[in-house]
Amino acid sequence: MAYLQMRGIAKTYGGVRALTDVDFACERGSIHAVLGENGAGKSTLIKIIAGVVQPDAGTMTLDGREVQFSSPLEANAAGIVCIFQELSLMPDLSVADNICITDPPRTRLGLIDSRAQRRRAEELLARVGCEDIDPRERVRNLPLSRRQMVEIAKALGRNPTLLILDEATSALTSSDVTKVYEILHQLRNEGLSLLYISHRMHEIKELADTCSVFRNGRHIETFPKDAHTDHEVVQLMIGREMSHVYPPKPKWDTPPQPVLEVRNLSWPPVLNDISLTVGRGEIVGLGGLDGQGQRELLLALFGVLRGVQGEVLIDGRKTAIGSPARAKSKRIGMALIPEDRKTEGLMLPMSIGANISMAAMPMLTRGLVIDRSREAQRITEMIQQLQIKIGGVGDPVATLSGGNQQKVVIAKWLMTGARIVLLNDPTRGIDVGTKQEIYQLLRRLADQGTAILFYTTDYDELIGSCDRVLILYDGKIVRELVGDQITETNIVASSLNLSDQIERAAAEARA
Amino acid sequence: MKTLRIYATQNLGLLIAIAIFLVLYLIYATQLSRFGMNVVLQNANEVVPLALVSMAQTVPVLLGGLDLSVGPLMTMINCIASEFLAGDIWSVLFGCVLCLVIGSACGLLNGCIVVYGRIQPIIATLATGAIFIGVALFVRPTPGGKVDGDLSWALTNDINELGYTYGWWEDLGWFGLIPLPAVFLVLVVLLVWIPFRRSATGRGCYAIGSAEGAAYMSGIAINRSKLAAFTLAGFFAACAGLYLTLLTGSGNADAQQAGSYTLNSIAAVVIGGTSLFGGTGGCIGAIFGAMVIRAISFIFRVIDENSIFGFLASPLLQSLVEGAILLLAVSLGAARVFRVRNRLTLFT
Numbered sequence: 001m002a003y004l005q006m007r008g009i010a011k012t013y014g015g016v017r018a019l020t021d022v023d024f025a026c027e028r029g030s031i032h033a034v035l036g037e038n039g040a041g042k043s044t045l046i047k048i049i050a051g052v053v054q055p056d057a058g059t060m061t062l063d064g065r066e067v068q069f070s071s072p073l074e075a076n077a078a079g080i081v082c083i084f085q086e087l088s089l090m091p092d093l094s095v096a097d098n099i100c101i102t103d104p105p106r107t108r109l110g111l112i113d114s115r116a117q118r119r120r121a122e123e124l125l126a127r128v129g130c131e132d133i134d135p136r137e138r139v140r141n142l143p144l145s146r147r148q149m150v151e152i153a154k155a156l157g158r159n160p161t162l163l164i165l166d167e168a169t170s171a172l173t174s175s176d177v178t179k180v181y182e183i184l185h186q187l188r189n190e191g192l193s194l195l196y197i198s199h200r201m202h203e204i205k206e207l208a209d210t211c212s213v214f215r216n217g218r219h220i221e222t223f224p225k226d227a228h229t230d231h232e233v234v235q236l237m238i239g240r241e242m243s244h245v246y247p248p249k250p251k252w253d254t255p256p257q258p259v260l261e262v263r264n265l266s267w268p269p270v271l272n273d274i275s276l277t278v279g280r281g282e283i284v285g286l287g288g289l290d291g292q293g294q295r296e297l298l299l300a301l302f303g304v305l306r307g308v309q310g311e312v313l314i315d316g317r318k319t320a321i322g323s324p325a326r327a328k329s330k331r332i333g334m335a336l337i338p339e340d341r342k343t344e345g346l347m348l349p350m351s352i353g354a355n356i357s358m359a360a361m362p363m364l365t366r367g368l369v370i371d372r373s374r375e376a377q378r379i380t381e382m383i384q385q386l387q388i389k390i391g392g393v394g395d396p397v398a399t400l401s402g403g404n405q406q407k408v409v410i411a412k413w414l415m416t417g418a419r420i421v422l423l424n425d426p427t428r429g430i431d432v433g434t435k436q437e438i439y440q441l442l443r444r445l446a447d448q449g450t451a452i453l454f455y456t457t458d459y460d461e462l463i464g465s466c467d468r469v470l471i472l473y474d475g476k477i478v479r480e481l482v483g484d485q486i487t488e489t490n491i492v493a494s495s496l497n498l499s500d501q502i503e504r505a506a507a508e509a510r511a
Numbered sequence: 512m513k514t515l516r517i518y519a520t521q522n523l524g525l526l527i528a529i530a531i532f533l534v535l536y537l538i539y540a541t542q543l544s545r546f547g548m549n550v551v552l553q554n555a556n557e558v559v560p561l562a563l564v565s566m567a568q569t570v571p572v573l574l575g576g577l578d579l580s581v582g583p584l585m586t587m588i589n590c591i592a593s594e595f596l597a598g599d600i601w602s603v604l605f606g607c608v609l610c611l612v613i614g615s616a617c618g619l620l621n622g623c624i625v626v627y628g629r630i631q632p633i634i635a636t637l638a639t640g641a642i643f644i645g646v647a648l649f650v651r652p653t654p655g656g657k658v659d660g661d662l663s664w665a666l667t668n669d670i671n672e673l674g675y676t677y678g679w680w681e682d683l684g685w686f687g688l689i690p691l692p693a694v695f696l697v698l699v700v701l702l703v704w705i706p707f708r709r710s711a712t713g714r715g716c717y718a719i720g721s722a723e724g725a726a727y728m729s730g731i732a733i734n735r736s737k738l739a740a741f742t743l744a745g746f747f748a749a750c751a752g753l754y755l756t757l758l759t760g761s762g763n764a765d766a767q768q769a770g771s772y773t774l775n776s777i778a779a780v781v782i783g784g785t786s787l788f789g790g791t792g793g794c795i796g797a798i799f800g801a802m803v804i805r806a807i808s809f810i811f812r813v814i815d816e817n818s819i820f821g822f823l824a825s826p827l828l829q830s831l832v833e834g835a836i837l838l839l840a841v842s843l844g845a846a847r848v849f850r851v852r853n854r855l856t857l858f859t
Contacts, residue, residue: 076730088729090725090790092721098729101714104711104714110710112711112714138521296853304854305854343858344855
């Protein structure tokens with residue numbers, strides 16, 4: 001008998017079927033990957049298991065006993081702990097407070113024992129290999145990758161028997177990922193059940209024992225890890241034959257005419273003396289390990305950072321970009337698809353339409369008022385162009401799935417007619433189908449003459465979609481890869497700033 | 512050293528409030544010719560009611576809401592207390608406990624409306640505040656009361672005077688000069704606020720103000736924390752009402768005074784480094800915030816009309832200057848904006 005057994009689970013959200021008649025089981029001592037496009041029902045499934053939402057129909061047994069959870073607290077008491085994609089940390093509390101929040105150690109008087117709490121936090125942080133994090137520091141002051149490790153430490157502190165990880169490694173640095181893999185394997189060997197949701201195929205290959213594929217709210221198939229090839233798995237997920245993942249790249253005979261030029265840009269201590277050009281119709285990738293200054297470079301170009309040194313040239317003319325409002329102006333025509341669509345990309349309670357037309361507002365205004373009919377027409381065009389799946393334009397954007405929300409963000413900036421598009425990890429946490437559409441879209445934009453600067457943490461995307469790749473290390477561009485040089489070996493080696501050594505080793509091997 | 516650095520960065524608002532207070536009070540003390548413990552006592556008596564109301568305001572603010580009913584609740588308790596603080600020790604004690612219970616219950620009522628009625632705190636407490644003033648007027652249509660005079664005198668003086676009044680002890684030296692209002696305030700902080708802050712429920716309040724969704728997902732008892740927060744606010748407001756009754760020896764259903772206490776409490780909370788978005792800050796900061804606000808008005812009493820600042824001494828200008836100083840004090844806390852190098856961090 002499986003540890004967790006679900007039978008006939010169904011859930012509808014206001015007429016939309018999120019899950020239909022799902023049977024699902026999860027064993028002890030195994031890592032179980034759940035795959036599916038966004039909107040396939042994975043999130044709803046784990047939310048039901050974790051007690052965040054309640055199923056409309058069906059039963060759930062845990063260790064042979066039937067259970068019903070009306071809150072995360074109850075699921076937690078039964079040993080189910082969830083690490084969600086949206087971080088569940090409280091930014092104003094300290095690391096130790098966050099780790100111990102559910103069940104803090106108490107003194108005899110029943111008050112929180114801050115010393116014991118700090119010790120416990122230190123132990124748990126050491127267990128995930130993050131001794132460098134001070135438990136007294138506020139979570140707000142930690143970078144995203146460190147926060148995610150705190151999140152994992154917090155989950156371990158709750159002694160789970162069933163641990164759910166929802167995109168839990170999406171923001172981690174590669175050294176942290178290695179540590180997390182070790183911990184997860186160790187937990188599995190201790191007999192825990194682990195449910196793992198990820199959009200990264202290589203992670204699943206490395207970690208999972210069993211895989212389950214969901215599509216359109218149904219459980220399609222569960223199979224041992226190596227039973228299907230990648231190609232077959234992707235087909236199961238999207239339910240149709242996949243065309244080429246990446247569109248073909250154009251051939252460059254002469255270098256394109258530069259649109260964006262950066263000379264000696266610095267923002268100490270994060271960015272050091274960065275020079276680059278992005279030409280008309282070119283997709284330039286930014287690579288390297290996470291947190292080497294890529295995000296800050298995009299923010300600096302978009303006028304968000306203060307105290308940036310160096311020169312930025314647009315169409316060969318020196319230009320000062322002091323704010324996003326200036327960056328998007330007609331003269332510059334820049335757009336930034338931000339990293340965190342929930343806080344920097346969208347006004348979640350506002351309508352889909354209002355979000356799409358938000359950045360292009362100055363172009364839609366006649367006199368002092370917004371030209372409503374023109375706005376509506378442009379919104380419809382954008383929705384069609386990007387094939388955004390929506391109920392109505394007036395629905396709050398928060399009701400959309402992650403992939404469609406990202407499309408709304410992109411639509412918002414395309415509507416401004418931007419000539420320079422900066423993208424900050426736009427495919428993070430979105431489904432395969434939408435990812436492909438985004439690759440196609442980027443190439444189409446480039447063919448129309450847009451200059452694109454594309455930061456992604458996924459090496460496959462750099463290889464598949466970029467004409468040139470710049471590798472950042474410690475705030476500097478350490479390597480530029482062009483054409484056939486863009487290979488995984490080269491990217492990984494230069495990300496670790498090892499390229500010289502590897503080339504030397506290769507030269508020695510030849511000699 | 513690192514501990515000190517972390518403490519300083521995490522309590523910057525509080526430290527700024529303390530610094531502003533010290534500067535203002537030093538100016539006041541040097542301008543006053545006969546400065547002594549009796550002046551400190553008088554000042555302490557003026558500070559304590561506002562300090563307690565500000566503590567009351569702090570707790571809902573930590574959740575990310577505003578409580579407009581703290582002033583009216585304090586006024587209502589003042590009117591009720593003016594009926595009960597008389598007779599022998601037992602009946603006085605009963606009166607005190609009754610007032611604190613009523614105050615806490617009114618706070619709990621606010622909490623229930625916010626939690627179960629799903630109404631935003633600012634509008635829920637706007638309504639209950641009006642109700643509290645109504646009750647206060649009903650209890651005491653005209654100012655007055657039958658507060659025991661000895662009691663009122665003894666409890667709003669220094670420790671020595673308490674002994675003299677009831678014949679409990681004689682001169683206790685420097686210890687006897689400590690003002691009782693300060694003692695009360697410290698007791699409330701030590702016995703109520705610190706334990707609350709260090710309880711799981713109190714921690715929950717900070718968590719809710721910081722990120723309510725994350726708090727829910729961490730399995731925190733959200734409703735219990737919110738109810739506790741509003742109940743505690745009611746308790747602190749009742750303490751303020753009780754002390755005001757002892758101080759004035761009477762009850763007065765003064766709606767205008769109630770309103771000004773509410774608004775000053777919000778100012779005190781902000782000066783004390785508590786974020787109106789919730790999640791950071793605390794009652795200690797609010798106390799120093801209240802001290803800053805009072806210190807501003809103390810200074811007005813001592814400005815020499817013939818000095819270069821003499822024109823400020825005009826009572827007509829007091830409100831204007833008070834407002835300007837308030838703005839300045841709050842801006843100091845916001846000065847970090849100038850050091851922000853990534854503008855995005857301003858919005859999170």
